[in-house]
Amino acid sequence: MPKPPISRRLRSLGSALGFAALLVACQDLPTEPSAPDTPRLGSTDGLHRGQAQVVCTYGWKQKNTPLWVVRADTLYFPRSELAVSGQTVQYRIRTIGPDGLLVYTGDCTVPYTEGALRRVDRHFRVRENGGADQFRARQSMITTQGCVQDDMCMLDPIYVQPPPEDDCPTCEEPMPPPPNGDGGTGGGSNNGSTEEPPLQEGDTIRDACVKNSSGVCINRAVRSDEFERLKVRIGAVREDTHECREVKRILQGMHGQGLAAGRFEFFDGYYKPSPDEQIFGYNSEDQHGRILVYDSYWIWNDPYLLVHEGLHVYLHETGMKLSMTRDQQENWIRSRQIYC
Amino acid sequence: MVSALISRAILSTVAMALVGGEADAQARRHVRSPGVPGTYAVVICRGSCDPARGGQVLTRGHLVLEASPFRLTTLPDAAERYFRSVTALLALAEGEGDPNACFTLTRPTSLDVNAGQEPVGVTRWTKASGDTIRVQLARGSHTSYTARFVIRGIGLRGVGQAWAWQSEGPPADVLEGQRIGPPDRSLCTRAAERRLREIGR
Numbered sequence: 001m002p003k004p005p006i007s008r009r010l011r012s013l014g015s016a017l018g019f020a021a022l023l024v025a026c027q028d029l030p031t032e033p034s035a036p037d038t039p040r041l042g043s044t045d046g047l048h049r050g051q052a053q054v055v056c057t058y059g060w061k062q063k064n065t066p067l068w069v070v071r072a073d074t075l076y077f078p079r080s081e082l083a084v085s086g087q088t089v090q091y092r093i094r095t096i097g098p099d100g101l102l103v104y105t106g107d108c109t110v111p112y113t114e115g116a117l118r119r120v121d122r123h124f125r126v127r128e129n130g131g132a133d134q135f136r137a138r139q140s141m142i143t144t145q146g147c148v149q150d151d152m153c154m155l156d157p158i159y160v161q162p163p164p165e166d167d168c169p170t171c172e173e174p175m176p177p178p179p180n181g182d183g184g185t186g187g188g189s190n191n192g193s194t195e196e197p198p199l200q201e202g203d204t205i206r207d208a209c210v211k212n213s214s215g216v217c218i219n220r221a222v223r224s225d226e227f228e229r230l231k232v233r234i235g236a237v238r239e240d241t242h243e244c245r246e247v248k249r250i251l252q253g254m255h256g257q258g259l260a261a262g263r264f265e266f267f268d269g270y271y272k273p274s275p276d277e278q279i280f281g282y283n284s285e286d287q288h289g290r291i292l293v294y295d296s297y298w299i300w301n302d303p304y305l306l307v308h309e310g311l312h313v314y315l316h317e318t319g320m321k322l323s324m325t326r327d328q329q330e331n332w333i334r335s336r337q338i339y340c
Numbered sequence: 341m342v343s344a345l346i347s348r349a350i351l352s353t354v355a356m357a358l359v360g361g362e363a364d365a366q367a368r369r370h371v372r373s374p375g376v377p378g379t380y381a382v383v384i385c386r387g388s389c390d391p392a393r394g395g396q397v398l399t400r401g402h403l404v405l406e407a408s409p410f411r412l413t414t415l416p417d418a419a420e421r422y423f424r425s426v427t428a429l430l431a432l433a434e435g436e437g438d439p440n441a442c443f444t445l446t447r448p449t450s451l452d453v454n455a456g457q458e459p460v461g462v463t464r465w466t467k468a469s470g471d472t473i474r475v476q477l478a479r480g481s482h483t484s485y486t487a488r489f490v491i492r493g494i495g496l497r498g499v500g501q502a503w504a505w506q507s508e509g510p511p512a513d514v515l516e517g518q519r520i521g522p523p524d525r526s527l528c529t530r531a532a533e534r535r536l537r538e539i540g541r
Contacts, residue, residue, distance in 0.1 A: 127413075206434065240540070270434060276474075279505055280429060281481040302428040308481045326507050328452050330483050338426055338539045 052077050054088075056108035061097075075108060075123060076206065081115035088112055091131050092157040093124050114139075130158055206297065209269035217279075219265040219293055226266065226296075227259045233306055237340050244340035247310040250317065254292065261288070266296035281305050283312045290316065307340040308333055376465065376473065376491060377407040379524045382517035384445075384455040384487075384500045389516050398513060399447035399456030403475065403487075403496075405465050406523045409438035412462070419529035422536040427461045430479040441465045441475055442528035454478070454485050454502035455513050460531040472498070487515050494519035 054077070059070045089112040095104035106124055110116050110131075117131030124130075134156060209217035222230065234255055237248040254263040271279040280298045284291040292309045299305055311333040315321040321329055380403045388395030412420050412431065423431040431439060439462035447456035458478040468474035471490045478485035482505040489498025496517035502510055 125413075273505060276476075276486065277484055277503055277505070278429075278434075278479070279482045282505065298429070301432070303425050304428075305481060326504055327454055327502065327510065330480060330504065331452050331454070331457060334457060334480060338541075 052079075052082055052111065054108055054110055056106060058107075059105040061101075061103045075110070075120065077111055077116050077119065081113050081119060082111045083113050083116075089117075089131075091117065091120050093126065094157055094159050096159060124158075126158055207269045209267050209271045215273070217267040217269070217271040219267045219284075221262060222259065222264045222266055224259060227255075227264070229300070230264060230306070231255055237307060241336065241339050243311065243314065243336045244307075247307055247314050247340060250313050251306065251310045254290070254313075262286075263289070263291055265291055265293045266299065267293065268296050270297075271295060281309045283309055283316070304337045304340070307337045311337060376405050377523050378519040379404050379521045379527065380496050380517040381520050382443075382445075382496065382515060385514045385516070386453070387514065389514055395514070398451060398453050399445045401443060401445035401456070402520075402524075402527050403443045403517060404441060404523050404525055404528060405473075405475075406440045406525070409440040409464075410525070411438055415525075416529050416533065418536050419532040421541070422460075422532040423462050425541065426535070426539070427458060427479075429481075430458065430476065431462045433464070433476075433479070436464055439464055442525055443475075443477055444528055444531040445477070453513075454483075454510070455500050457485055460528055460535055462528065489515050489517070491519075 053074045055072050056075055057070065057072045059068050061068050088109050091106075091108045091110050093104075093106040094102060097103040108120060110120050112135070114132050114135045117135050121127075121130035121132050212218050234248065234251040237244060237251065239245045239248060254261075257263055265284070273279060279295070280302065281292070281294040284293050290313050292306075292313070294305060294309070312321075312329070315324070315329055315332070320332075324332065381400075382403045383389055383400040384398050386396040386398055387393070389397065391397075412423060415423070441464055442460070442462045443458075444460045445456040446459065447453070455477075457480075461477070463476050465473050465475045468488055472488055473491065475487045475489075476484055477487055477500070484503045485500060486503065487498060487500045489496050496515070496519070498515045499512040500515045501512045
């Protein structure tokens with residue numbers, strides 16, 4: 001289904017303005033593909049065409065203040081998207097506000113392949129004239145210009161301009177806010193916002209979790225930064241219904257016991273008990289009570305996972321689960337979690 | 341003479357039957373199967389979809405199977421927002437690529453069953469084995485609901501199976517359907533937009 005015309009028009013306008021901005025402001029640091037023998041991937045196995053991760057830095061200007069927030073996060077690339085020679089390139093994206101001032105920056109050193117650049121384009125919601133298009137355009141010129149081989153080509157910074165909010169309040173932003181959007185470092189807080197960047201489908205490239213001898217994923221303690229982030233997420237749970245208020249109370253109570261109480265645990269990597277099925281979270285317990293266990297990736301990317309497991313605790317504490325089958329519990333929870 | 345005529349008549353009849361059968365078979369072969377892509381009206385039942393045989397309809401709706409994957413960003417904004425947030429585990433399934441199918445399902449609110457747990461979603465159809473097609477219709481924290489079926493001509497027939505971690509699954513439901521036209525994704529996006537309004541997001 002096509003987007004509404006206004007969105008398309010604004011995006012075209014954005015592209016045009018972005019191109020104009022590019023013309024006047026393109027004198028940024030050169031971004032040459034690295035020499036094959038000097039790769040800069042963040043993961044050592046990335047150099048050998050295994051899965052690799054790179055660290056991206058983001059900066060964005062807070063609304064109505066001169067402060068900037070700076071954050072770093074990790075992007076993952078499958079081995080199929082790594083350059084054979086380990087070559088990398090600097091990917092830079094800049095958002096120019098309606099007043100022509102810079103409002104957002106993103107910088108990543110990424111594998112110099114079309115697939116990797118397209119992945120980064122998706123991450124930043126760049127639909128055209130992004131890194132992958134630049135890569136493709138260069139490939140067609142290589143035979144005549146030797147563009148990449150002599151390292152003289154630069155990957156142009158990508159400039160975008162968001163549509164004015166007043167004109168299009170429901171239009172999506174042309175790029176996501178930085179991952180790990182809640183909290184903030186470097187330039188001040190971001191007012192405790194819990195907005196998460198929309199997950200781009202196909203972005204998730206992870207290893208399987210490490211399992212114990214029983215075939216169950218091994219959990220780990222929640223880190224202090226994750227614990228703080230959980231607090232923000234719990235605080236953002238809506239209180240529109242009785243069950244939502246109760247689950248928020250339960251989650252706050254578990255969190256209030258402190259990090260050392262170990263009421264929250266994570267497992268890293270995907271948990272697939274069979275090829276077709278996946279586990280994202282569940283209730284566990286010890287002598288001190290319930291423990292909520294979550295996939296450390298999906299807890300931040302599914303808005304209802306936190307509440308879902310909390311509602312299981314609610315059914316347990318109220319004794320309601322005693323009169324319900326497991327199917328009934330799931331149906332009961334899933335029909336209510338969306339209001340929290 | 342008479343017996344010869346009778347014999348010839350019998351042979352002729354048999355021959356015609358054989359030829360006719362072959363013609364039918366040829367005709368059947370020449371009726372092009374519409375293939376997998378299409379919009380299917382589906383019903384999921386307990387036991388049977390025939391009330392006369394004691395069957396019970398659990399949920400009914402539409403299943404849209406497309407010829408190729410599509411990006412969520414190509415959907416209307418509200419529908420994209422719904423699928424990314426409310427059905428993230430299903431829509432953004434890790435390592436499974438872009439969706440190539442969607443569904444809408446409705447069931448009586450009095451029914452407390454797994455079928456139709458997710459009223460609308462984007463998902464993926466894959467060939468499970470042979471002609472069997474697999475489509476996941478719900479995915480939760482530690483549960484799922486998966487349909488497996490075969491398509492013959494315009495008909496669709498198979499089973500729907502709930503899964504829950506560390507739990508013995510209930511008996512499979514019966515799934516039946518009929519192709520009603522080419523893939524119509526708008527059935528799902530309109531339902532998602534309605535649902536988003538309903539839950540106040």
